[in-house]
Amino acid sequence: MPVSRKLAPAKKRAPPLAPPAAEPRARDAQRSQKEILDAALDEFAAHGLGGARMDRIAERAAVNKRLIYYYFENKESLFLAVLEAAYENIRSEEQQLNLTQVEPLEAIRRLIAFTWNYYLAHPEFLTLLNSENLHRARHLKNSTKIAAMHSPLVATLADVLERGHRLNLFRAGVDPVQLYISIAALSYFYLGNTHTLSTIFDRPLLAAKARVERLSHMTDLVLGYLVRD
Amino acid sequence: MPVSRKLAPAKKRAPPLAPPAAEPRARDAQRSQKEILDAALDEFAAHGLGGARMDRIAERAAVNKRLIYYYFENKESLFLAVLEAAYENIRSEEQQLNLTQVEPLEAIRRLIAFTWNYYLAHPEFLTLLNSENLHRARHLKNSTKIAAMHSPLVATLADVLERGHRLNLFRAGVDPVQLYISIAALSYFYLGNTHTLSTIFDRPLLAAKARVERLSHMTDLVLGYLVRD
């Protein structure tokens, strides 16, 4: 039962990550915004949009709460900003796979592995998307750039499929969007729902061995379907 | 023979002005609890655990808010109760597929179709699970019956795979849990993330035609992998 009486307002928890900052910190707009976004990503990922707390974001970012409103209008806008940044990040890393430059079979393998590993490394991306879907993509629909961010991905996958088919390697008539959704689905569901799945099946789905098996299973599944015999 | 003298309480609570008397609904504990659970399912599904409002649940259930606490300790316990009921529902319908009684190929087809249609008809199940995963299955881990509810499912699928293999139809060495997760994943991600996916791919994923295509794609995918050539 901590007591605070003198001047400082009561703090619920031990002081935040950053030192108490007696004097106002150096003014660096760029940096402040970045820290807010990072903190907000963590917070929204950890608690969802409804469960996220502006107070905690300010604390994590080590900025004054008021500053968040200065830069990001309100909670919802901040959430959209976080979402866009998250999409930008995954799409940008994806681009670096250079799928159009490798042979089709390898391209598919790489895409599956990349997706799996990215989700594994960025669990916050999954919960973020879940939150946005809970809200029926309300925020994303206000985004001007989001669709444009995804056409290259579709084009790339279409190219891979086309090349695979011309080499008489892949089956015909595969819809790239459909396939991409399936590839994402296989990793997304397993990782995003690990907690419930581990509980209901009473099985450690994130153990090292289980992870290797899952990647292998997913690859088999997709290639088993895709590759013409 | 009561011993009390009329001693006025410290501060009389204002007497109710007039009885509303809109013919009070019959007292039925069973029914009240059911209505609360139904309302809570809707509310949790629509807003997540954090966004759900006890007030709205009471309103939807048409019961006094206090009654919720009378039957269900608190919000979290209510959430677990809802979760368990939701799992019970899907597992029970699944059981009625009688997968052990049909030939393996048909069994797999049915399972895929059932999963797809169930999720389509029960979008609340998806958001509910997302919420629970956001909370790292905190509630479910307190459930005593959840794991037991799932062993029949695994056994059934194992039986189907085994029979398919003995008929020289299916490939060997398929892990039923792994496969079940994949089957669920393909529907779950598509339907649970329809809003964001529709937005980023700018495509109406829930249009009648799209739905038919998706079910077909998923079936092809799974059978393409499973069926030995």
Place this chain on the structure above:
Amino acid sequence: MPVSRKLAPAKKRAPPLAPPAAEPRARDAQRSQKEILDAALDEFAAHGLGGARMDRIAERAAVNKRLIYYYFENKESLFLAVLEAAYENIRSEEQQLNLTQVEPLEAIRRLIAFTWNYYLAHPEFLTLLNSENLHRARHLKNSTKIAAMHSPLVATLADVLERGHRLNLFRAGVDPVQLYISIAALSYFYLGNTHTLSTIFDRPLLAAKARVERLSHMTDLVLGYLVRD
């Protein structure tokens, strides 16, 4: 996070002292009232009037909550009933000291020791009185019998003082009420405030040795004043 879903309402704590009592217990008005009073005494003593919970009283008494209202109108009336019973108890035990039958010096010693031991054995009496004083004796003032219960005590003490004086043992002009209040005060404050006193003086006031010393000190104090040299 206990869950209760089926028919029974949620219980916050493990079942009360008494067994769940599936069938309504034998109808015994006398006994029910006694159990309610006992439970209420404990509860009011432990939490004060404001902090006491009717629910807990019902639980402790192992009767239905509604029954309390049947016998004791409301919380305040119940509190008064408890108070009166408590006073009755101490006065009745006090009476059995037969102070008028022993020599004055011994009578005073006995009264001091009795008071000390009674408070020690009945800490609930102290907190009960504190509660009533917090409420400015609001309940007691409604009592018809309380003053009558105390005149014998005053008479007895007056008699002792008078006899002591006539024997040239005690000083003259001692007001029995004043003296009684002092005797009670010395024990009451020490025992009723043990927790804060032990904390501020950092000393275990209830240790066996400390108790012996206190009784001795109080006796010295009172007799040092009373006894003529």
Place this chain on the structure above:
Amino acid sequence: MPVSRKLAPAKKRAPPLAPPAAEPRARDAQRSQKEILDAALDEFAAHGLGGARMDRIAERAAVNKRLIYYYFENKESLFLAVLEAAYENIRSEEQQLNLTQVEPLEAIRRLIAFTWNYYLAHPEFLTLLNSENLHRARHLKNSTKIAAMHSPLVATLADVLERGHRLNLFRAGVDPVQLYISIAALSYFYLGNTHTLSTIFDRPLLAAKARVERLSHMTDLVLGYLVRD
């Protein structure tokens, strides 16, 4: 340059109708905290911890209820803050008696009179302590400074007793803590229990005459014991 686009929050909170504009009081953290503490002291003293209402405290302090939580974690922390302030106050006034600078007999007289008058002037101190004892000093035990606040008092009284004894005035072997408790007890019980005592003895204990008599009786009692014949 804020990056936010105007994205309306999920549900706009209704805009305030019109600013009350009764010339807002200057923002003064120190003063706000003081007013809250003062109001809380009154409220806790009047109703006990359980009966105190945060709403009323806010109202009395003329601050927004939320501000209480801004400065004082919660009700319990506020209670401890109030307690500590109360102890600080009495101990500080006591210090100003300069008991070490006056002759022993006078020192004891002064201490008795001071205690009596302080309790008379600060009835809230008594009820506050009663509340804390009801809670078994739960809050005080979390205080770091409380014990330190009391050692000077004990030292002072020890010095007085020692000097009195060396002057062959006081009896030997008197424990200062024991004596202090007795002195406090005599006033505390009389004043803290005035309401019940007046009722059970049917006598106006706070009448001017009664007060004079009580102080005189207490002084006689203590000195009768302390002073060597």
Place this chain on the structure above:
DNA sequence: TATGAATGAGAATTCATTCAT
């Protein structure tokens, strides 16, 4: 650009008490 002080509108939860049988 930055911040400490302040707030209105809820939010979950509690509580004494009454209803209906």
Place this chain on the structure above:
DNA sequence: TATGAATGAATTCTCATTCAT
């Protein structure tokens, strides 16, 4: 005499947001 079901009115505490500097 006894009880499970039900409730209106608080009560503590929370939260996004704004004020004033």
